[in-house]
Amino acid sequence: MSHKAGFVNIVGSPNVGKSTLMNQMIGEKLSIVTSKAQTTRHRIHGIVNDENYQIVFSDTPGVVNASYKLHEQMMSYVESSFKDADILLFITDIYESEMNHKETLERIKKLSIPVLTIVNKMDLGSQEQVEKRILYWKEKLPNAEVIPISALHGFGKEWVWQRILDLLPKGPAYFEKEDLSDRPVRFFVAEMIREKIFLFTDKEVPYCSQVDVNTYEEEENIIRIRATIVVERDSQKGIIIGKGGDMLKKIGREARKDIENFVGKQVFLQTFVKVDKDWRESEVKLKKYGY
Numbered sequence: 106m107s108h109k110a111g112f113v114n115i116v117g118s119p120n121v122g123k124s125t126l127m128n129q130m131i132g133e134k135l136s137i138v139t140s141k142a143q144t145t146r147h148r149i150h151g152i153v154n155d156e157n158y159q160i161v162f163s164d165t166p167g168v169v170n171a172s173y174k175l176h177e178q179m180m181s182y183v184e185s186s187f188k189d190a191d192i193l194l195f196i197t198d199i200y201e202s203e204m205n206h207k208e209t210l211e212r213i214k215k216l217s218i219p220v221l222t223i224v225n226k227m228d229l230g231s232q233e234q235v236e237k238r239i240l241y242w243k244e245k246l247p248n249a250e251v252i253p254i255s256a257l258h259g260f261g262k263e264w265v266w267q268r269i270l271d272l273l274p275k276g277p278a279y280f281e282k283e284d285l286s287d288r289p290v291r292f293f294v295a296e297m298i299r300e301k302i303f304l305f306t307d308k309e310v311p312y313c314s315q316v317d318v319n320t321y322e323e324e325e326n327i328i329r330i331r332a333t334i335v336v337e338r339d340s341q342k343g344i345i346i347g348k349g350g351d352m353l354k355k356i357g358r359e360a361r362k363d364i365e366n367f368v369g370k371q372v373f374l375q376t377f378v379k380v381d382k383d384w385r386e387s388e389v390k391l392k393k394y395g396y
């Protein structure tokens with residue numbers, strides 16, 4: 106059998122389970138997952154290697170109508186994801202009755218590559234409910250194959266996997282076969298801290314936060330990391346720090362556990378908080394923070 110390789114790109118509305126599915130497919134937590142919409146801000150590649158194939162998954166931010174500069178940047182990642190896909194996984198869930206973002210739907214209709222419509226969170230619905238969604242999407246996107254799954258529980262994963270392998274184009278690998286991602290460890294460290302901010306704080310705070318890894322020093326038995334949480338206002342800084350520093354300690358403690366799991370080594374994590382007024386609105390600042 107000749108070698109297969111290709112880009113499998115995941116798109117869909119916010120909160121339908123794109124990151125959960127990507128983590129399931131690569132068997133490693135690369136993309137952060139929370140119950141809040143718009144957790145994912147970048148395109149994140151996760152690579153699965155086998156002797157006979159290489160699949161480059163890419164998770165994207167949910168499609169939204171852009172209301173500020175960071176959104177525009179996030180949507181451009183989604184756009185690029187349409188362009189280089191060999192297979193598109195369009196994810197929806199049993200609750201999404203209609204696609205809010207019409208342009209994305211139109212865009213998918215015009216694609217000439219294979220599209221799989223994945224109806225996620227089937228564990229939360231009755232069989233009737235799931236069947237209704239399947240019929241709906243078959244009608245909306247007649248060229249796409251519809252697959253019901255539960256990404257959280259791994260149900261239907263093998264089906265998706267088999268279809269991807271069937272549809273993957275023949276070709277040589279794009280990345281080294283040892284690679285798991287094209288992103289450096291520092292990126293994932295920042296993402297794991299950002300996930301805790303999403304989990305533990307509310308309202309606008311997570312959306313106005315950004316994490317910068319300032320130093321990452323690997324010693325024989327320990328990795329020393331200094332990271333700065335950047336927010337937009339003093340009031341948000343107060344919330345991130347919390348009473349007597351409690352919140353910042355909690356974010357740091359929980360993030361450190363995840364980072365230690367990820368790097369397989371003891372970690373010493375120091376976190377700081379800084380205000381950078383309206384960073385989400387400034388092109389220069391977005392660039393500086395890696396968007």
Ligand SMILES: Nc1nc2c(ncn2[C@@H]2O[C@H](COP(=O)(O)OP(=O)(O)O)[C@@H](O)[C@H]2O)c(=O)[nH]1
Pocket residue numbers: 118119120121122123124125126137138139140141142143144145167225226227228229254255256257258
């Ligand atoms: N019950 C259930 N929850 C799920 C499933 N897939 C994802 N979720 C949850 O839905 C929320 C959003 O998931 P996430 O992967 O971050 O969605 P994304 O915004 O599309 O990347 C999280 O709380 C997940 O745990 C599923 O199959 N069943």
Ligand SMILES: [Mg+2]
Pocket residue numbers: 123124125136137138144145165166167
């Ligand atoms: Mg996500």
